[in-house]
Amino acid sequence: MSGTSASLQPPADAVTPVRHPDAPAPGELLGAHYGECFGCGGEQPHGLHLQARAGEGVSLTAEFAVRPEHQGAPGLAHGGILATALDETLGSLNWLLRTIAVTGRLETDFRRPVPVGTTLHLEAEVTAVAGRKIYSRATGRVGGPDGPVAVRAEALFIEVKVDHFIDNGRPEEIQAAMSDPDQVRRARAFEVNP
Numbered sequence: 362m363s364g365t366s367a368s369l370q371p372p373a374d375a376v377t378p379v380r381h382p383d384a385p386a387p388g389e390l391l392g393a394h395y396g397e398c399f400g401c402g403g404e405q406p407h408g409l410h411l412q413a414r415a416g417e418g419v420s421l422t423a424e425f426a427v428r429p430e431h432q433g434a435p436g437l438a439h440g441g442i443l444a445t446a447l448d449e450t451l452g453s454l455n456w457l458l459r460t461i462a463v464t465g466r467l468e469t470d471f472r473r474p475v476p477v478g479t480t481l482h483l484e485a486e487v488t489a490v491a492g493r494k495i496y497s498r499a500t501g502r503v504g505g506p507d508g509p510v511a512v513r514a515e516a517l518f519i520e521v522k523v524d525h526f527i528d529n530g531r532p533e534e535i536q537a538a539m540s541d542p543d544q545v546r547r548a549r550a551f552e553v554n555p
């Protein structure tokens with residue numbers, strides 16, 4: 362990684378991340394955090410349909426199948442779409458901490474082009490936690506889970522309360538989400554983070 366900015370360096374008092382005891386077991390699919398999510402939602406026809414699987418510790422893997430609708434240059438994935446795949450993968454890590462958090466900063470390196478028709482094999486881990494700040498990194502490989510690195514990212518996520526979404530989201534979608542008891546129960550349970 363070249364030239365990561367200072368705000369992505371954990372402070373001296375940062376602690377090692379701790380996997381929540383109720384986190385999905387290694388190998389288990391995490392499932393979508395919201396059905397309409399562009400990154401992971403099964404009900405989002407335009408989305409990436411990324412599926413993340415819990416790894417050991419506070420890590421996970423995910424796969425992104427690059428389709429023709431993801432092109433930037435002819436036959437190649439758009440860089441912003443690849444950044445989205447990285448963002449979603451990194452965001453999914455917070456599930457293992459049982460913390461609700463949003464992306465504050467995302468720095469991405471694009472090292473190799475990613476052709477349409479290939480699968481991007483992603484892996485991500487939380488590296489440190491300092492108060493509400495969650496530091497993480499991810500890589501995406503082509504040609505298999507051990508293939509060459511095509512993209513890399515480092516990120517800072519910031520923990521938020523459920524009210525972050527209620528206060529800022531569009532009322533239509535918030536009302537729909539709040540009428541889904543599973544969504545509300547899960548979000549509130551994560552907020553308490555016992």
Ligand SMILES: CCCCC/C=C\C/C=C\C/C=C\C/C=C\CCCC(=O)SCCNC(=O)CCNC(=O)[C@H](O)C(C)(C)COP(=O)(O)OP(=O)(O)OC[C@H]1O[C@@H](n2cnc3c(N)ncnc32)[C@H](O)[C@@H]1OP(=O)(O)O
Nearest residue numbers: 368394448449452462463464465466519526538539545548
């Ligand atoms: C019932 C309804 C249910 C709805 C819930 C549904 C589902 C919920 C479940 C999970 C969903 C969660 C996330 C989705 C998961 C994956 C999707 C991919 C992730 C995303 O796509 S997510 C969207 C993009 N994301 C944003 O939409 C964020 C916009 N943003 C803000 O909303 C604010 O900006 C916020 C909240 C981030 C902070 O605001 P704030 O007022 O709470 O706190 P503050 O500003 O004090 O920052 C605290 C400390 O972080 C440092 N800090 C902040 N930002 C920094 C930066 N950029 N660089 C370096 N340091 C930074 C400060 O410097 C300070 O540091 P210090 O404490 O040392 O002073």
